[in-house]
Amino acid sequence: MADDKSLTPRGSDFSAWYNEVIMRAELADYSPVRGCMVIRPNGYAIWEQMQRALDDMFKEHGVQNAYFPLFIPMSFFSKEAEHIEGFAPELAVVTHGGGKELDEALAIRPTSETIIYSMYAKWIQSYRDLPVLMNQWCNVVRWEMRTRLFLRTAEFLWQEGHTAHVSEAEAEEFTLTILKTYRRFAEEWMAMPVLTGRKTDSERFAGALRTYCIEALMQDNKALQAGTSHNLGQNFAKAFEVTYQNDKGGLDYVWNTSWGVSTRLVGALVMTHGDDAGIITPPRLAQYQAVIVPIYKSDEERATVLGAAEQVYRELKNGGIRVHLDARDGMKPGAKYYEWEGRGVPLRLEIGPRDVAAGNVMLARRTGGKKTPFATNGLVHSLRIEIDAMQQDLLDVARTRREQNSIRGVNKETFLEFIARDGGFAYGGWCGDTFCEADIKEQTKATIRCLPDEEFRSPTAPTTCMWCNRPAVAEAVWAKAY
Ligand SMILES: [Zn+2]
Numbered sequence: 001m002a003d004d005k006s007l008t009p010r011g012s013d014f015s016a017w018y019n020e021v022i023m024r025a026e027l028a029d030y031s032p033v034r035g036c037m038v039i040r041p042n043g044y045a046i047w048e049q050m051q052r053a054l055d056d057m058f059k060e061h062g063v064q065n066a067y068f069p070l071f072i073p074m075s076f077f078s079k080e081a082e083h084i085e086g087f088a089p090e091l092a093v094v095t096h097g098g099g100k101e102l103d104e105a106l107a108i109r110p111t112s113e114t115i116i117y118s119m120y121a122k123w124i125q126s127y128r129d130l131p132v133l134m135n136q137w138c139n140v141v142r143w144e145m146r147t148r149l150f151l152r153t154a155e156f157l158w159q160e161g162h163t164a165h166v167s168e169a170e171a172e173e174f175t176l177t178i179l180k181t182y183r184r185f186a187e188e189w190m191a192m193p194v195l196t197g198r199k200t201d202s203e204r205f206a207g208a209l210r211t212y213c214i215e216a217l218m219q220d221n222k223a224l225q226a227g228t229s230h231n232l233g234q235n236f237a238k239a240f241e242v243t244y245q246n247d248k249g250g251l252d253y254v255w256n257t258s259w260g261v262s263t264r265l266v267g268a269l270v271m272t273h274g275d276d277a278g279i280i281t282p283p284r285l286a287q288y289q290a291v292i293v294p295i296y297k298s299d300e301e302r303a304t305v306l307g308a309a310e311q312v313y314r315e316l317k318n319g320g321i322r323v324h325l326d327a328r329d330g331m332k333p334g335a336k337y338y339e340w341e342g343r344g345v346p347l348r349l350e351i352g353p354r355d356v357a358a359g360n361v362m363l364a365r366r367t368g369g370k371k372t373p374f375a376t377n378g379l380v381h382s383l384r385i386e387i388d389a390m391q392q393d394l395l396d397v398a399r400t401r402r403e404q405n406s407i408r409g410v411n412k413e414t415f416l417e418f419i420a421r422d423g424g425f426a427y428g429g430w431c432g433d434t435f436c437e438a439d440i441k442e443q444t445k446a447t448i449r450c451l452p453d454e455e456f457r458s459p460t461a462p463t464t465c466m467w468c469n470r471p472a473v474a475e476a477v478w479a480k481a482y
Contacts, residue, residue, distance in 0.1 A: 007020045007021060007024065007276055007277070007278065008020055009276050010219060010220070010274070010275070010276060014219070014220040014271075015148075015220075017274075017276075018148075018149075018267075018270065018271060018274075019148075019149065021270060021274050021278050021279050021342070022043075022149050022270060022279075024278055024342040024343075025042055025043075025278055025279045025342050025343045025344060026040045026041075026042045026043070026343070027039070027040060027042050027043030027046070027149075027150075027266065027270070027279070028040055028043045028149045028150060030149075033154075034147075034154075035143070035144055035145070035147045035153060035154035036153055036154050036155050037147075037149050037153045039157075039263065042287065042343060043150075043266055045287035046266050046269065046285055046286075047157065047263055047266055049189075049284075049285040049286070049287070050185075050189070050190075050265055050266075050285060051137065051159075053185060053189050053284075053285075054181075054185055054261065055135075055137075055159075057181050057184070057185060058135050058159075058161065058181070061133070061174075061177060061178075061181070062133050063133045063134065063135045063161060063163075064133065064134055064135070065134070065135050065136060065137065066134045066135070066136055067136050067138065068109075068112050068115050068116055068119070068136060068138075069109075069115060070108060070109055070138075071094065071106040071107070071108065071109075072106065072107045072108075072109050072112070072114055072115045073104050073106060073107075074093065074104060074105045074106065074107055075104060076107075076114035076115060076118060077091070077107060079114065079239040079240065080113075080114070080207045080235055080236055080239040082207045082235070083114070083206045083207035083235075083236075083239075085206060086205075086206020086207065087110050087111070087142075087206060089143075090110060090142040090143045090144065091107050091108075091110060091143065092107070092108045092141045092154075093105050093106070093107050093108070094106045094107075094108065108140075108141040109138075109140050109141070110140055110141060110142045111140060111160060111258075111260075112136065112138075112140075112160055112162070113162065113207065113232070113236050113256075113258055114236070114239075114240070116134070116162045117162070117164075117236045117237065117239070117240040117242050117256065120132060120164050120240070120242045121240050121241050121242045121243075124164060124242060124243075124244050124254060125244060125245065126244055126245045127166055127244055127245065127246050127247050129244060130164060130165060130166050130244060130254065131163055131164060131165045131166070131170065131174070132163060132164040133161075133163045133174075134161065134162050134163070135159055135160065135161040135162070136160055136162075137157075137158075137159050138157070138158070138159075138160070139155055139156065139157050139158075140155070140156060140158060141154055141155045142154065148267075148482075149267065150263055150264055150266045150267030150270070151224075151264055151267040151482050152264075152482070156262050156263050156264065157262060157263045158260050158261060158262035158263065159261060159262075160258060160259070160260045161178060161257070161258060161259045161260065162256065162257070163256065163257045164237075164242060164254040164255070164256055165254060165255045165256070165257070166244070166246070166252070166255070168231075168233070168255050170255065171231050171232075171233075171255035171256065171257050172210075172231050174257050175210070175212060175229045175230065175231040175257045175259070176212065176229070178229040178257070178259045179196055179212045179213075179214065179227075179229045179259075180196075182194075182214045182226070182227040182229065182259075182261060183196050183214050186214055186216065186226055186227070187395060188284070189282065189284050189285055190265065190268070190272070190282060190285065191272070191273065191282040191284075191391055191392075191394035191395040191398060192216050192226070192268060192269065192272045192273075192395070192398060193216065193395060193398055193399040193402055194214035194215060194216045194226060195214070195215045195216075195425070195449070195450060195452050195453075195456050195477060196212065196214055196215075196450070196452070196453045196455075196456070197212065197213065197215070197449075197450030197451050197452040197453050197456065197477070198210060198211070198212050198213075198450060198451045198453075199211040199212070199448075199450060199451075200434070200437060200448050200451065200476075201434065202434055202437060202438070203448065204230075205228060205230045205258075207232060207235050207236060208230035208231065208233070208235070208258075209230075209231045209232060209233030209235065210230070210231045210233075211228055211229075211230045211231075212228065212230070212231075212450075213225050213226075213227065213228045213229075213449075213450055214226045214227045215449045215477070215479075216268055216272065216402075217401075217402045217405060217406075217424060217425055217479070218268070218271040218272060219271055219272065219274070219401070220271070221405050221422055221423040221424045221479070222423070222479065222480050222481055223425065223449045223479035223480070223481040223482070224264075224268050224271070224481065224482045225449070225481065225482075226261065226264070226265060226268050227259070227260065227261040227265075228259065228260060229257065229258075229259035230257060230258050230259060231255075231257055232255075232256040232257060232258055233255060233256070234253040234254070234256075235256075236256050237253035237254045237255070237256060238253055242254045242256070269281070269282070269285070272398055273344075273394055273398070274344075277342065278341055278343065279342070279343065279344035280344045280346070280366050280367060280394070281343075281344035281345065281346060281366075282346075282390075282391055283346040283347075283387040283388075283390055283391050284387075284391055286344070286345060286346055287322065288322050288323060288324040288345050289321050289322045289323065289345075289346055289383075289387055290316060290322075290323045290324075290345070290346070290347040290348070290349055290383060291323070291324045291325075291326055291340045291345045291347075291348055291349070292309050292312060292313055292323065292324070292325045292326065292350075292351060292361075293326050293333050293336050293337065293340075293348060293349070293350050293351070294308075294309040294325075294326075294327060294351050294352075295333045295350055295351065295352035295353075296352065296353065301352075301353045304353060304356055305351055305352060305353060305356060306327060308351055308355075308356040309325055309327070310325065311376075312349065312351065312361060312376055312379065313325040315376075315379060315380060316379065316380060316383065319379075319380030319383075319384075320380075321380060321383055321384070321387075324345075326340070333350070337364075341366065344366060345366060346366050346367075346387065346390055347363060347364070347366070347383065347386060347387070347390075348363070348364040348365075348366070349361040349362070349363055349374075350362040350363075350364065350371075355373070358373070359375055359376050359377065360373040360374060360375055360376065361373070361374055361376060361379065362374075363386070365390065366390075367390060367393065367394070402425070405422065405423075406424050406425040406426070406427065407424065407425070407426050407427065408427040408428075408458045409428065409458060409460070409462065410426050410427065410428040410466050411428070411466050412466055412467055415428060415444075415466055415478070416444065419444045419445075419446050419478070419480070420444075423446075423479065423480055424479065425449070425477050425478075425479050426446070426477065426478045426479065427452075427457075427458055427462075427475060427476070427477055428462055428465075428466030428475070428476065428478070429461075429462030429464050429465050429466050429472030429474075429475060429476075430448065430451075430465055430466070430467075430472055430473065430474055430475070430476040431464075431465035431467075431468055431470040431471065431472060431473060432472075432473035432474065433465075433468070433470075436465060436467045439467065440467055440478065444480075445480050446478040446479055446480050447478065447479070447480075447481055448476045448477065448478055449478065449479050449481060450476075450477055451474045451476055451477075452475065452476075452477050456477075457475050458475060461475060462475050
């Protein structure tokens with residue numbers, strides 16, 4: 001940081017800016033344990049808002065919460081070949097307990113398919129027991145060597161949903177229902193536009209039949225995988241003998257899905273909306289949607305202004321707006337503005353003696369623009385309008401930025417130029433060959449983020465692979481990614 005007052009601008013060093021805004025907003029801090037992070041109250045408050053919204057959405061689809069153990073017997077991982085291969089390099093393993101070496105080592109969960117399906121095998125008997133729709137909110141550990149606050153840490157918080165169904169079609173439908181739910185959450189709550197689509201086989205979850213994802217474009221034009229939903233097929237059902245008696249009396253394996261989003265979303269929010277003054281929290285997820293800053297000089301003014309400010313505070317609070325009154329004494333209003341700006345509070349209400357006399361508050365928006373006087377009469381209603389407008393504006397601005405940084409119909413030459421210059425989402429034809437995919441990754445660091453769903457595909461389907469010119473099997477979206 002150059003000094004106390006200024007952050008490194010996004011344009012000069014995005015990564016330095018990212019770390020500085022998180023520290024300034026007191027969202028998280030580095031921990032004494034390498035690779036782990038401490039989520040501070042301001043960061044946790046955002047995560048709590050996210051949890052509430054998502055949890056309600058899951059429950060609308062009939063999902064119930066449960067909790068499974070942190071420790072998983074090592075032998076469970078070997079039961080699904082792809083799964084162990086995918087997760088072995090990043091497992092943390094407990095070998096001792098109570099001062100003794102354990103008979104069987106225990107992995108600290110990197111994800112819970114194995115332990116959950118071992119229990120489903122016990123609980124599911126008949127087609128009448130299906131579907132089983134469960135979710136757990138928990139922590140997981142994946143031993144990461146290169147870590148970044150919120151985006152990649154050895155331990156992180158997430159939700160993992162796990163379901164069991166009678167048929168592939170039903171499992172597929174549920175996988176896509178959750179994908180749509182994630183998209184709705186990203187757009188309506190985080191004001192973060194996302195592409196939805198399918199992962200290629202090389203980017204698919206270890207042990208899944210098909211992986212679907214939501215992908216967002218950050219302000220530095222790198223993609224961020226913001227959530228995944230997997231159709232696991234019968235891979236885990238077969239590994240853990242999760243069978244049920246069908247309606248004809250025969251025995252079948254269930255079809256599973258699993259899906260998750262994590263505290264990585266807090267990082268996504270920072271990188272989608274932050275500016276050179278700090279983070280900007282979309283109002284629907286903000287701990288405080290508005291902060292009131294009283295302005296006074298004399299003791300007499302102080303009494304008048306604080307009285308009015310307290311009244312505004314009570315009215316807004318009763319009106320269902322998440323509001324904070326910053327009545328700290330001995331701190332200049334400017335210093336308070338600076339602090340709340342850095343923390344991304346959407347609306348700031350300033351109240352001085354003249355405002356009290358006029359029955360007004362001055363409203364400053366975190367997204368900029370002129371300060372505007374608002375009558376204290378009917379303030380709840382006017383702030384609701386402001387909140388909705390800001391929520392929508394943030395989404396519109398982010399979507400426009402994404403589209404301005406997307407290129408369609410690339411060939412090898414335009415693709416290389418695009419990725420070397422500013423980057424972004426590059427749409428082009430793909431032959432379906434993993435060799436092409438790997439070659440592109442090696443030469444440019446860009447990966448296929450997804451094979452986009454119809455809604456996001458280009459009006460004219462590409463006919464040839466942008467890299468090798470052989471016939472295309474699908475349109476793909478490439479980008480460098482976090
Ligand atoms: Zn190709």
